[in-house]
Amino acid sequence: MKLIQLFVRTIDGLNTKIGHVISWLSTILVLTVCYDVFTRYFLRKSSVGVQEMEWHIFAVLFLLAAAYTLKVDNHVRVDVIYTQLSPRGKAWINMLGGIIFLIPFSILVIWASKGFISMSWAIQETSPDPGGLPYRYLLKAMIPVGFSLLLLQGIAQILRSFCTVIGRPMEDSNSKEIKEQHHA
DSSP states (O other): OHHHHHHHHHHHHHHHHHHHHHTHHHHHHHHHHHHHHIIIIISOOOOHHHHHHHHHHHHHHHHHHHHHHHHTTOSOOOOTTGGGSOHHHHHHHHHHHIIIIIHHHHHHHHHHHHHHHHHHHHTTOOOSSTTOOSOHHHHHHHHHHHHHHHHHHHHHHHHHHHHHHTTOOOOOHHHHHHHHHHHO
């Protein structure tokens, strides 16, 4: 049981650190979009590189923050039944959903992106557009990185749910983190 708790805490800690660092990309994205809007509409000057930078930042933000979003349970959930369940019932759904959907999908994306990314690295892919950004292969490398983090967090969520199902719930690091944010 201690090994499970250590694994869950380690993965939670990793994704919390990454989530907090990556959250700063939101500010950078907003500033980049503001710059793009200002130059495009006020200076009547547009840059393909700036436009590509917007979606590059968004892609990295989305891919690397997905695991943190799962950890803090802020992903989109449209389920009126789930909200009415006991903690044990929710744990069953989280555990089965992780085993049936999250883990296989994450593994599939990691596996399927291997050739796509290898080819991009082999040719040192850049933007095909004039004035576009170089190093597109670095952006594509974020796909397996993001899904690996999501896979690890999914395993941690399954283990946490398993502990709840067997009647030995772990301390919820999400509520602890939320309390710390309110006191700061």
